[in-house]
Amino acid sequence: MRIEPSMIHPELRKTGAFIRLVLPSYTLRKFRMAGVLINTAKGKCRSKLNYTQQYIPRGDGTRLRVCIYSPASPQKNVPGLLWMHGGGYAFGTPELDELFIKRFIEASGCVVMAPDYRLSTDEPYPAALEDCYTALVWMKNHSGDYGIRADQLLIGGDSAGGGLTAALSLYARDKNEVAIAFQMPLYPMLDDRMNTPSATDNDAPLWNSKSNEIAWRLYLGQLFGKPNIPAYAAPARAETLANLPPACSFVGSLEPFRDETVAYMERLRASGTPVDFKVFEGCFHGFDVACRRTAIAKQAAAFMLAAFRHAVANYFAQQPDAGSNKVPQ
DSSP states (O other): OOOOGGGSOGGGHHHHHHHHHHOSSOOHHHHHHHHHHHGGGTTOOOSSSEEEEEEEEOTTSOEEEEEEEEOSSOOSSEEEEEEEOOSTTTSOOGGGGHHHHHHHHHHHOOEEEEEOOOOTTTSOTTHHHHHHHHHHHHHHHTGGGGTEEEEEEEEEEETHHHHHHHHHHHHHHHHOSSOOOEEEEESOOOOTTOOSGGGSSOOOSSSOHHHHHHHHHHHHGGGTTOSOOOTTTSGGGOSOOTTOOOEEEEEETTSTTHHHHHHHHHHHHHTTOOEEEEEETTOOTTHHHHTTTSHHHHHHHHHHHHHHHHHHHHOOOOOOOGGGOOOOO
């Protein structure tokens, strides 16, 4: 899907043209460079929120850094949100997603836990998913310490973080150790096959088909190109989407992830899951962040926050009994 300038929303055209000029697409070298630059943000909170870091144990004896955000005046019995940053699975850090985090806290008084999961440039799948699940279990087990309602654990993320959100929903469903009340996979990275019309020869700004293929190669490692990719790696491959938490998502009409996101949301809805979903016409990947002061970006933020407030008011999930666990196949 070739993207002509006239196809891009008028408010986004100048920024889109600039992005195309300075960053036509990502390469392995550019992924690594972006990671080095972005890592300078670690440990630095730019918002007026309570911010702490916890280092929680992984199964192998190493520790996972989790950034914890809460309102300046903490409340009791609030939702807990596990938020996973984007970056094509290859770069990124929780602190760079403070725009999302601040909005969710202002909307609900929630506590946000954001794992600094392992990146594909260091370790491929399943490292990132395992880290996110470790953080989810830790949030459940320490919910009382942070005033979080144990029956209102929410998860979300943007781009690759959206893909991890969908994957984590599947993984948690199958393990049955943690009940998730709501999922918000925003413009998620779901399908390694990259064979939909929107993912084929897409040259949109910020994220295109070339960047997408390199990112999937890095994330899947030796699995890339194999026929039996696990659904926990590429959620679009899941055989069933039954018994998953209510969902909200949006996507730009010009981005590679459009078709896979539309299909995934339609499958969720067909399985009986409540879904809030919208396609924003003329928008490329990450437009809501790259052009956040535009009217169209503000519309996307308003849609997202309305769905989030609805979830906080209406969606709850009782935690399973310790004896009811099962291991995923």
